[in-house]
Amino acid sequence: MQSLIEEQILKYLGGGSSNVEAEVSLEALDDAAVIHNIVLKSDSHTVKPLFFPGGDIGRLSIAGTVNDIANVGGEPIALASGFVIEEGFEMYKFETILKSMQEACKEAGVSVITGDTKVVETGALDEFIINTSGIGKRGDALDRNIAEVKKYREFKSNWLVDSNIKEGDKIILSGTIGDHGTAILSSRRGYDFSVKSDVAPLNKLHHKLLEVGGIVKIKDPTRGGLSNVLYEWSKKSKVGIVVKQEKIPIHANVVEACEILGINPLHTGNEGKLVIAVIPQKAEEVLTALRETKEGKDAEIIGEAAKIFGNHVLLDKGGVEGRVVLQAPSTDPVTRVC
């Protein structure tokens, strides 16, 4: 369904005049677009429930857009919020959401500078939707990072895009996976596994990583989870990827919750983690920098891009199981995860 929609969108909206000028265009299907050195991103949020352990739709709407702008190497400047509200939606809920947005904006160091609100009749919408768009600029840290990469290997892009990865690049995961998706689904089903969403704006972490240097791409494993990130990279960079299962950080109660809920933690969304592709010469340095931060204290080098027939993504399960092809994500096992 999702891919059918994307095909249709590209068929009609791809290749337009601005797309040709864009440095990162619609066709790239990357985290954000870039034109005239301005990073542009738009994201609609339909998460259900609106309030979940560890966050709410307000925090999510800021974090999601800020992170996507930073994923391509941009420094978020400002945001625009579009609210669609069902008539009868309680004002205290709206205020709680706005407060969360305000806090997340402070953490990220950005502001909402414009917006739009539409109220629709009761029944026309399940409560509340936020679209957050945003713009980012090119910062010096990105230029220094790219210069560092170029000391060691060829690097053609001016931005951090999915097609930048080459054989030998290390794959780092900034922390535990599955927390957000598990929190959403368990909250919806009324279970309490003591799992909290990791939703957070991470642009300051991105900045710190760029200052270390050697980064070729950063991506947050949201819809479709870690598996989706690895498949996107493998497809667009035309490389194989191998990750070691034992290196992937995950909380014990997330493992347990996923078993009970019947979902795969490698396939479900996170909102406060980064997957980082880095040249091997800088991998340990990036790992050390990550572990110094609150958000990155559990970081691990989980694998690398490698020469694999058919450019598959392999999961090394260790022991007698060995390497298996990681299941490709069709969609996130948790609906309305973000």
Next chain:
Amino acid sequence: MQSLIEEQILKYLGGGSSNVEAEVSLEALDDAAVIHNIVLKSDSHTVKPLFFPGGDIGRLSIAGTVNDIANVGGEPIALASGFVIEEGFEMYKFETILKSMQEACKEAGVSVITGDTKVVETGALDEFIINTSGIGKRGDALDRNIAEVKKYREFKSNWLVDSNIKEGDKIILSGTIGDHGTAILSSRRGYDFSVKSDVAPLNKLHHKLLEVGGIVKIKDPTRGGLSNVLYEWSKKSKVGIVVKQEKIPIHANVVEACEILGINPLHTGNEGKLVIAVIPQKAEEVLTALRETKEGKDAEIIGEAAKIFGNHVLLDKGGVEGRVVLQAPSTDPVTRVC
């Protein structure tokens, strides 16, 4: 309701760090925001029905954002589209909407360069929502226009904002009013008044007007109609405004339809018209330029900003009725008009 929401949004999201840097900030509640010379706009579209005489939600979503960027003096560069789709929505409808977007983009000379799609379960949404965000740049035509204004009077803003209007400025309307709102409501009720929506991207018209010069503000009378534009200007510019009823262009069948539908054409949305505030010295020249265009052939100078006690907006009905205070819009009489 709408104003309560805006107050809450300003309370929590106003005054953030980027808002302070913004040249046109959230607090301005203008057509779009401006930061670092980049114009930013976001607009969610919930129009019902999705397809109506003269257009559809796709065309509307492009025109709305392009026009708002141009209203503050920006030249639209690129757009981002966020779709939220109810599961089961027919693919041929989606394709028709995408085709309309493509056409409107061509007319405007912009492209969608990034996007996002969320599918929600049946019943969680009345079919389909589009959010369109966009960015614009500062063009030379705006600088030349402002230089022209400054030949005749003081002008403090760098952009075309609602607070720019001064006593004596002429108010021009580019064409007939009430077409869009009447088309939407009659279509929803199953009447046929042969009224078509005027929905169109007008940024090329904005550009032409700036090339004539002397423009202090342009605004499209969307939600809340012409009345809303005049009230916004009066409030933010702290001036009175007088418009002559007999000068306001309106189609005879719109007058008739509005009577039957029980709505006021001065209060309902248009999507292809401009209200232009211009210094008196350039008003006739701007009018002539407008009338040379297809979109502006019915243009009229409908009134002017004037010294009026309490800065009221007056409607001059002519004859024995004389000048009356124009009713302030609370909300658009047509729900889900855009």
